[in-house]
Amino acid sequence: MTSQTRSESPDGAEHKKLSFKSVRRTLMYALMILIVFWTVFPIVFTLVSSVKPDRVIFEDLRSIKAFLPTQFTLENYEQVFQRVPFGQFLFNSVFVSTSTVIFSIFVNSLVAFALARLRWRGRSLVLTIIIALLIIPFEATAVPLLVVVNALPWLEINVSSGFQVQLTQSWLNTLHVQIIPFIADSFSIFLFYQAFLDIPKEFDESAMVDGASPLRIYWSIVLPLIRPTIATVAILQFLVRWNDYLWPVIAVPGERARPLTVGIASFYTQTPQWGQILAYAAMITIPVLIVFLLFQKWFIRSVASSGIKG
Amino acid sequence: MALAKRTLPNFRRTESLYAWLMSSPALLALLLFVILPFLIAIGLSFTDQRLIAPEPGQFVGFRNYDRLLSLTVLTLDPLVDENTGAVLRDANGNIEYPRSRSILRTEERYAGFFDWFGFDIFEKRYVIAAKDPTFMQSLVNNIVFALIVVPVQSSIALGLALLVNQRIRGANTFRTIYFSPVVTSTAVLAVVWIFLYNPDIGLINQALSSLSFGLIQPINWLGDPRTALIAIIIMAVWQGAGFQMVIFLAGLQTIASELYEAASIDGANAFQRFRYVTLPGLRNTTIFVLITTTIFAFRLFTQVDVMTQGGPVNNATSTVVFHVVQEGFRAKRLGYGATASVVFFAIVLGIALVQRYLLRSSGDTN
Numbered sequence: 001m002t003s004q005t006r007s008e009s010p011d012g013a014e015h016k017k018l019s020f021k022s023v024r025r026t027l028m029y030a031l032m033i034l035i036v037f038w039t040v041f042p043i044v045f046t047l048v049s050s051v052k053p054d055r056v057i058f059e060d061l062r063s064i065k066a067f068l069p070t071q072f073t074l075e076n077y078e079q080v081f082q083r084v085p086f087g088q089f090l091f092n093s094v095f096v097s098t099s100t101v102i103f104s105i106f107v108n109s110l111v112a113f114a115l116a117r118l119r120w121r122g123r124s125l126v127l128t129i130i131i132a133l134l135i136i137p138f139e140a141t142a143v144p145l146l147v148v149v150n151a152l153p154w155l156e157i158n159v160s161s162g163f164q165v166q167l168t169q170s171w172l173n174t175l176h177v178q179i180i181p182f183i184a185d186s187f188s189i190f191l192f193y194q195a196f197l198d199i200p201k202e203f204d205e206s207a208m209v210d211g212a213s214p215l216r217i218y219w220s221i222v223l224p225l226i227r228p229t230i231a232t233v234a235i236l237q238f239l240v241r242w243n244d245y246l247w248p249v250i251a252v253p254g255e256r257a258r259p260l261t262v263g264i265a266s267f268y269t270q271t272p273q274w275g276q277i278l279a280y281a282a283m284i285t286i287p288v289l290i291v292f293l294l295f296q297k298w299f300i301r302s303v304a305s306s307g308i309k310g
Numbered sequence: 311m312a313l314a315k316r317t318l319p320n321f322r323r324t325e326s327l328y329a330w331l332m333s334s335p336a337l338l339a340l341l342l343f344v345i346l347p348f349l350i351a352i353g354l355s356f357t358d359q360r361l362i363a364p365e366p367g368q369f370v371g372f373r374n375y376d377r378l379l380s381l382t383v384l385t386l387d388p389l390v391d392e393n394t395g396a397v398l399r400d401a402n403g404n405i406e407y408p409r410s411r412s413i414l415r416t417e418e419r420y421a422g423f424f425d426w427f428g429f430d431i432f433e434k435r436y437v438i439a440a441k442d443p444t445f446m447q448s449l450v451n452n453i454v455f456a457l458i459v460v461p462v463q464s465s466i467a468l469g470l471a472l473l474v475n476q477r478i479r480g481a482n483t484f485r486t487i488y489f490s491p492v493v494t495s496t497a498v499l500a501v502v503w504i505f506l507y508n509p510d511i512g513l514i515n516q517a518l519s520s521l522s523f524g525l526i527q528p529i530n531w532l533g534d535p536r537t538a539l540i541a542i543i544i545m546a547v548w549q550g551a552g553f554q555m556v557i558f559l560a561g562l563q564t565i566a567s568e569l570y571e572a573a574s575i576d577g578a579n580a581f582q583r584f585r586y587v588t589l590p591g592l593r594n595t596t597i598f599v600l601i602t603t604t605i606f607a608f609r610l611f612t613q614v615d616v617m618t619q620g621g622p623v624n625n626a627t628s629t630v631v632f633h634v635v636q637e638g639f640r641a642k643r644l645g646y647g648a649t650a651s652v653v654f655f656a657i658v659l660g661i662a663l664v665q666r667y668l669l670r671s672s673g674d675t676n
Binding site: 025028029031032035036038039040041042043045046058061062066107108110111113114115118119120121122123126129130133135136137139140141142143144145146147148180181182183184186189213214215218239242243245246249250260261262264265268274277278281284285288289292293296299300303304305306 | 322324325326328329330332333335336337338339340342343344345346347348350351354361470473474476478484485486487488489490491492493494495496497498499500501502503504505506511512513516548552553556557559560605609611612615616631634635638639644647648651652654655658659662
């Protein structure tokens, strides 16, 4: 009798503990799924509504149907392409973001390499200045930067009239005004600098003894070792450029070089048709979400490392 | 030996040459696009330069700073009946005061001041007047935004990080989903949220109404100066929490699991483990998150420009950066906009110095 109860009671405790654990786990999942709804509802609503006629969007708003594709039409999308040069805006955004990222990787890693791996007079002064620049937020220099880029000359090469080279003044309303000022970035330099410091000195010292130039060491020995940092800089720079709104609002008032972000803000003021606005929003959001889902580990790692090191 | 002596300085010289060569593209660009605009901002802040003007502006000393930052308090006594000496009251029984606007206009020492806001205490009216009430209101809006967003968003982010840091199936998927608003463009989301906030048909009011069985009346979120800033705050927290979640997550993963095991062996419960292991382990991460969120709060611009244009009325959602753009760019008062830029930089610098101080004191104790 006693032995039986003895053998039973730990079993019962185990069982109780288990059921407590599973209840806890179920509640946890319920909470996490609730947060999922809260997180994705604006995005799901946008995607789903963009394929409905306006009338259906408004009817569905009163119930859960707002999140269900009750009808499917691409008319909103067609209308967007008819009303605004969406393709041009998309090209502008993609071109600006990718070219800034590509130039940024080389320009910033070059200076970081010089700071981390070479011995030269002025090294510590330059490093101090770059760290001091980290604190200047773009918003503090945006308006005076307008004065600078407005005064800068540019060589325009006219392809259609036999490669005529023309000297123009002011960078306003161009693609390069959205690229060149953002290539050099003190935060990217700082991230590269930290990554280069982590590589053992023996790597380049032995190469130097073999007669390799610093440029060669940079290119074929050190740069391949910091691929994760290259990805971090690329992702962070891309996100900031792709989402930038303040700078194009003031530096690109015209339509020719306008990016998508300013495009949607002005499209919203031009039309009362929400189906089209949401189709516009969906077309900006979908490509970024796809890229994010494909490389989500890299995205999250980038943001995490920006926190630890910044 | 002789060979080494001869080649070493030579090598140093080429190393130095290479260093300058490799640095020059970035250094030139930083000089031209960051340092020069920054110096121009300081220089212009002492002038009345216009944005597109052929002639250079005049040197005006500290006049721009005076206009931006001047504040004064008017104390008004109630109006008194000349014959009886009794305090005058209007039809609703409220005490009547002299009009602050006419005092500000007529008295010499209040030249340039405008009504900002006022309040009555103990039969006295206090009127706060500023030379630029819009800037003062913008500054207050940024501070209110920061005071709400920083604690709320950071706590939500920490909660999310703790949830997805558990060793459970699907944790990575949840993490990815929670992070997804961060990669979505703020300008796009701002437009979408305008629709969600629509007083008549917007999803938020529909949901509030059906969840409360019709008790909650439709709220004119962006059209009412009392709720417009809150509406922007809700959207900002919704979008931004995933960012800090990832930073907290990175911090959580640096805490050694032995510490948790030791705490469990000592009989600590889940809350005690959180209080005495997790929180101290996250000290520097938390300081970083709080400071960056504060700086972020002061950089608020896109949502305001897209959703409310600083309104709906009385600059209810104007911010410092919005004021910079309004003055320096849209109103073409470049000198004055530059002054607001410099003050904005000083605020951010101040916050960053607090961070430095906090992180340094942690270094001393460890």
